[in-house]
Amino acid sequence: MGHSAAVWDFRAATEMTKDQNGVSQVVLRTPQGASARVSLNGAQVTSWRNEQGEELLFTSSKTTPKAQKAARGGIPICFPQFGNCGSMELHGFARNRMWVIDENPPPLPANDSSGKSFVDLLLKSSEEDMKCWPHSFEFRLRVSLTTNGDITLISRVRNINGKPFSFSFAYHTYLLVSDISEIRIEGLETLDYLDNLSQKERFTEQGDAITFESEVDRVYLSSPNIIAVLDHERKQTYIIKKEGLPDVAVWNPWEKKSKSMTDFGDEEYKQMLCVDAAVIETPVNLRPGEEWTGRLQLSIVPSSFCGDRLGLDRSVL
Numbered sequence: 001m002g003h004s005a006a007v008w009d010f011r012a013a014t015e016m017t018k019d020q021n022g023v024s025q026v027v028l029r030t031p032q033g034a035s036a037r038v039s040l041n042g043a044q045v046t047s048w049r050n051e052q053g054e055e056l057l058f059t060s061s062k063t064t065p066k067a068q069k070a071a072r073g074g075i076p077i078c079f080p081q082f083g084n085c086g087s088m089e090l091h092g093f094a095r096n097r098m099w100v101i102d103e104n105p106p107p108l109p110a111n112d113s114s115g116k117s118f119v120d121l122l123l124k125s126s127e128e129d130m131k132c133w134p135h136s137f138e139f140r141l142r143v144s145l146t147t148n149g150d151i152t153l154i155s156r157v158r159n160i161n162g163k164p165f166s167f168s169f170a171y172h173t174y175l176l177v178s179d180i181s182e183i184r185i186e187g188l189e190t191l192d193y194l195d196n197l198s199q200k201e202r203f204t205e206q207g208d209a210i211t212f213e214s215e216v217d218r219v220y221l222s223s224p225n226i227i228a229v230l231d232h233e234r235k236q237t238y239i240i241k242k243e244g245l246p247d248v249a250v251w252n253p254w255e256k257k258s259k260s261m262t263d264f265g266d267e268e269y270k271q272m273l274c275v276d277a278a279v280i281e282t283p284v285n286l287r288p289g290e291e292w293t294g295r296l297q298l299s300i301v302p303s304s305f306c307g308d309r310l311g312l313d314r315s316v317l
């Protein structure tokens with residue numbers, strides 16, 4: 001018999017520690033042994049493990065995370081800009097800032113608050129950031145683990161400015177895979193995408209599931225709210241469910257680019273794939289007092305039953 005939410009103290013399953021660089025991090029655990037780590041540096045999820053203790057997110061062995069520099073791996077938050085689509089530093093400043101624990105977050109819908117181990121983090125506009133992005137905001141992130149080990153990230157961005165502002169956003173999710181050439185993404189076929197390797201030119205994906213045999217850096221547009229990443233060798237499938245996040249960025253640097261990145265091993269591209277739930281093509285526009293919510297849920301299931309599950313879930317989402 002498993003533990004029920006009624007007898008499991010979820011708050012007690014949330015522990016504050018320091019990582020090897022002395023940065024505070026929050027460890028979330030489920031009664032069955034799944035866990036996640038969230039660094040206050042960038043509010044970055046740096047680890048997500050299943051009930052067997054196996055890591056499910058990629059982190060480079062060469063990364064040296066420090067203040068003002070996100071780790072190469074996990075789930076960095078790209079805000080208020082994705083990539084280089086504006087004038088800011090690549091992927092915006094949020095991933096490079098120290099966030100604080102949000103002791104008193106405004107309530108979330110019941111579905112997002114019960115029966116889970118979770119943490120709430122907060123980033124507010126600083127004077128320094130106002131110089132490059134002159135807008136007052138509050139960014140609240142809840143990271144939670146459900147009893148069955150799914151990880152959920154809920155971002156809420158509120159405009160506390162007198163004027164409207166717009167932003168792009170991504171959960172830059174580094175999935176850990178057995179071998180990139182064995183990976184298939186389902187859910188993006190037939191969609192239009194912008195190709196960052198061809199000056200953001202627009203193409204249409206042809207027919208089949210997406211596979212990998214060279215560098216890929218694309219933004220798929222207006223995608224379904226459920227995507228599957230099938231790892232043939234591990235016989236496991238990541239299910240990515242998203243809300244408020246119409247686009248999906250897909251990135252693998254492949255051999256040549258890997259060699260040019262100082263915080264990434266030459267061969268590590270074989271073990272990772274970024275599949276980012278995002279808002280990129282049409283930025284979010286918030287009027288004063290308005291709030292935007294973007295929700296990501298990651299699960300891992302045996303590949304054998306994912307086809308049916310996908311079909312089912314797609315019809316409800």
Ligand SMILES: O=P(O)(O)OC[C@H]1O[C@H](O)[C@H](O)[C@@H](O)[C@@H]1O
Pocket residue numbers: 083090091196217218249250251274
């Ligand atoms: O090196 P980073 O700033 O973490 O960005 C890593 C990658 O992120 C995204 O996927 C972009 O589309 C890529 O162009 C970029 O190279």
